[in-house]
Amino acid sequence: MAGNTFTRRRIILLLVLSSIMLVTLDLRGSGSVNGLRSVFGTVFRPVESVTRVVVRPVENAWHGITNYNDVVEENRRLKDLVAYGEGAKIGAVASVREAQELLALNGLPSLAGINSCSAQVVGQSPSNFAQTVEINRGSECGIRVGMPVLNAAGLIGKVTDVFDGRAVVMLLTDPGYSLAVKVVNTPPTTTTVPGAPVITVDQSTTTSTTTTTTIPKTTTTAGIPGFTPGSTLAPTVTNPSQSTSPNATVVAPTGTGDINKPGSANQSEITVPAGANLPLRETGALEGRGISKAPIIRFVENQPRFGEVNVGSPVISAGGASSLAPPDIVIGTVSRVIKRSGTLGPLLEVKISANLDALNFIRVLLYQPSTEKVNAP
Amino acid sequence: MIDRLVDLAENRYFRLFLVGLVVLSFQTTILNDMRPFGVCLQIMLLLAASSGLARGSETGAAAGFMIGLMYDMVLTTPMGVGAAVFAAVGYLAGYAHRFVHEPNWWSQMVLAAGASAVGTILMPIALTVVGVEGVLTFRVIGIAFVVALFNAAFSLPFERICRWALSEPRVVR
Numbered sequence: 001m002a003g004n005t006f007t008r009r010r011i012i013l014l015l016v017l018s019s020i021m022l023v024t025l026d027l028r029g030s031g032s033v034n035g036l037r038s039v040f041g042t043v044f045r046p047v048e049s050v051t052r053v054v055v056r057p058v059e060n061a062w063h064g065i066t067n068y069n070d071v072v073e074e075n076r077r078l079k080d081l082v083a084y085g086e087g088a089k090i091g092a093v094a095s096v097r098e099a100q101e102l103l104a105l106n107g108l109p110s111l112a113g114i115n116s117c118s119a120q121v122v123g124q125s126p127s128n129f130a131q132t133v134e135i136n137r138g139s140e141c142g143i144r145v146g147m148p149v150l151n152a153a154g155l156i157g158k159v160t161d162v163f164d165g166r167a168v169v170m171l172l173t174d175p176g177y178s179l180a181v182k183v184v185n186t187p188p189t190t191t192t193v194p195g196a197p198v199i200t201v202d203q204s205t206t207t208s209t210t211t212t213t214t215i216p217k218t219t220t221t222a223g224i225p226g227f228t229p230g231s232t233l234a235p236t237v238t239n240p241s242q243s244t245s246p247n248a249t250v251v252a253p254t255g256t257g258d259i260n261k262p263g264s265a266n267q268s269e270i271t272v273p274a275g276a277n278l279p280l281r282e283t284g285a286l287e288g289r290g291i292s293k294a295p296i297i298r299f300v301e302n303q304p305r306f307g308e309v310n311v312g313s314p315v316i317s318a319g320g321a322s323s324l325a326p327p328d329i330v331i332g333t334v335s336r337v338i339k340r341s342g343t344l345g346p347l348l349e350v351k352i353s354a355n356l357d358a359l360n361f362i363r364v365l366l367y368q369p370s371t372e373k374v375n376a377p
Numbered sequence: 378m379i380d381r382l383v384d385l386a387e388n389r390y391f392r393l394f395l396v397g398l399v400v401l402s403f404q405t406t407i408l409n410d411m412r413p414f415g416v417c418l419q420i421m422l423l424l425a426a427s428s429g430l431a432r433g434s435e436t437g438a439a440a441g442f443m444i445g446l447m448y449d450m451v452l453t454t455p456m457g458v459g460a461a462v463f464a465a466v467g468y469l470a471g472y473a474h475r476f477v478h479e480p481n482w483w484s485q486m487v488l489a490a491g492a493s494a495v496g497t498i499l500m501p502i503a504l505t506v507v508g509v510e511g512v513l514t515f516r517v518i519g520i521a522f523v524v525a526l527f528n529a530a531f532s533l534p535f536e537r538i539c540r541w542a543l544s545e546p547r548v549v550r
Contacts, residue, residue: 008435015442015464022446022457023507033456040450044398051402062411125452126409128417128520129501129512132453160453168453175511290511 038163045166114326115366117141121359122166131174131291132160133359138167144368146324148317151362154330154353155179155317159364167364171356172295172331177288180318181331183300183348185282185309282309283318286331286350294335297348309337315350324369392542393428393440397447400424405451416523419497420535421448423528425463426470426492427535430485432543434471440543441467458503466496482533489532490525497521 026033119137137143139162147159149169157177161168170177284297300309313334319327335351385391400420408418425444429437445463449456470492477484498521501512 011435012438012468015438016461018442019457019461019464022449022460023455026456027507037450037456040447044401044451047398048402048405051399052406055403055407059407059410123405124409126405126417127452127454128419128497129504129509130453170453176509288511290514290516292516 034161037161041163041166115142117143117364117366118361119167119364120361121169131171131288131356133157133169133171135167135169135362135364136165137364138163138165140164141364142366143167143364144366146368148325148329148365148367149362150329150365151354151359153355154332155325156352156354156356156359156362158324169362172286172288172352173291173293173356174288175290177286177295179286179325179331180320180323181284181286181297182316182318182327183282183284183297183309183334184314184316284345284348286315294349294351296338297334297350298345300345300348309334309346309348311335311337315348322369326365326367389543389545390440390443393443393539394447396538396542397421397424397444401447401451404448413527414519414523416520418527419493419524420528420531421445422463422466422493422496422524423489423531423535424539425467426489426496426528427532427539428543429467429470429472429492430474430488430532430536431540432471433474434468436543437467437469437471438464439467440539441465454504454509455507458507459500462496462499462503465499466492469495485536486529486532489536490529493528494521494525497524 022033117137119135119141121133122136123134125132125134135149143159143162145159145162148155149157149159155172157169157171157174159167160170172179282300284300286295286297288295297315311334315331315333317323317325317327317329317331319325330353332350332352332354334348336349338347338349340346404419404421408420412418421444425437425441428440428444431437432440442460442464444467445460446456448463449459452459470488473488473491474480474485477488498517501514501517505513
């Protein structure tokens with residue numbers, strides 16, 4: 001037989017060439033490889049389903065042994081969170097509705113205008129090197145490659161493979177994942193009491209460098225740090241040249257007088273437009289770093305106006321024509337700021353809002369970025 | 378037609394394919410969920426190594442290639458990488474087995490553990506070669522140790538299964 005004529009070297013050579021050919025075909029996005037995967041999936045899924053049913057009691061026993069204390073602890077924590085969240089929910093719903101109305105009024109795109117497909121996570125990658133999960137909805141629901149995937153807490157990843165009745169989602173933590181994001185840096189806030197004069201005394205000087213502040217009565221919308229609707233009167237510093245200490249506090253005037261006259265205070269007539277102290281935003285690129293490391297954001301610029309990034313600053317998707325996700329999807333918060341020398345901006349580690357270890361129901365936004373669209377030949 | 382079907386059913390690689398389907402279903406369900414020390418155990422790798430231990434390096438390489446290809450079908454990594462790595466593991470296990478003067482149960486366990494560890498380290502190297510970033514870290518060493526330990530524990534029954542699956546069909550039915 002011809003098969004017997006194969007020497008060991010020929011067999012090895014054949015296997016190596018076959019592997020190289022398969023890798024090349026797959027990396028070039030050959031349809032035949034996807035077709036092969038789809039056919040194999042059709043054969044394999046029934047076997048997997050039967051095995052899943054058979055081994056479920058064993059899995060449950062395993063989790064009962066290994067995770068009992070964690071589950072009890074998490075249950076307590078979640079009860080607290082539910083109690084906390086109930087109160088915030090009502091205000092949040094109203095705010096979101098108002099925001100969507102405002103976006104619609106100005107003709108701006110919002111998440112409310114994008115259809116979605118709900119699905120359930122049915123499995124994760126059996127590999128130690130890929131962070132993917134499999135969901136039980138696929139092309140029949142309109143899901144395409146590249147669509148963003150969310151759960152109730154925020155963005156979790158993007159669709160990388162779609163089949164009939166199932167799809168594979170690459171998680172944010174996968175090293176292959178990258179996304180344009182915005183970091184919302186809350187400007188430093190001061191606690192003020194409307195109407196009450198604030199007196200700041202510089203302890204290090206004996207000259208009359210004491211300045212006085214009168215904060216005009218303003219109405220503050222609670223819940224949005226740094227945001228004060230309506231116009232506010234700009235504070236004026238009284239004779240800053242006389243302030244001998246760097247600890248002197250910027251103050252607003254109380255009396256009336258000539259603003260240009262040294263030593264006197266006055267109320268400025270300059271009106272700051274509404275939202276001038278809105279949180280500052282800077283864009284960057286979020287990159288996954290594997291299962292054991294938090295994703296990082298690069299390319300955030302060192303801009304004086306933006307200031308230093310605070311730990312806890314929200315991170316949201318930036319959107320844009322070539323972005324993988326529409327704008328303003330919650331991703332997480334900055335958990336660590338790694339400063340770098342020179343003009344390099346800081347590296348930001350991100351704590352993802354969604355718990356990627358316990359994904360269940362998710363939502364695929366039927367939003368396909370232009371970069372992922374397949375052009376017809 | 379029926380004769381052809383019978384021939385196909387008696388083909389040793391077809392039997393190994395059926396065994397591989399069952400093992401792969403365990404890999405993607407229970408072993409995917411139960412992760413001792415945070416490591417996903419790799420019994421598909423053990424199946425490839427056991428093929429080499431049971432039937433030698435050449436059969437091990439071909440069987441490893443097939444098992445790796447099946448594993449590639451359910452992974453998102455480039456297809457062919459797992460096949461190449463598993464073929465190397467099957468070949469290595471069979472080749473190393475030649476040097477054992479009197480094979481016994483513990484030598485098989487040691488060889489299965491060694492081949493599994495090599496395969497676990499080879500996989501991220503191969504993935505890095507084809508352009509996948511972030512997989513070649515020091516964590517691989519810990520993963521290889523855990524995988525080797527557990528694969529050694531399960532190597533004996535797997536070697537029996539592979540010996541049966543890869544046996545030549547009977548000449549006389």
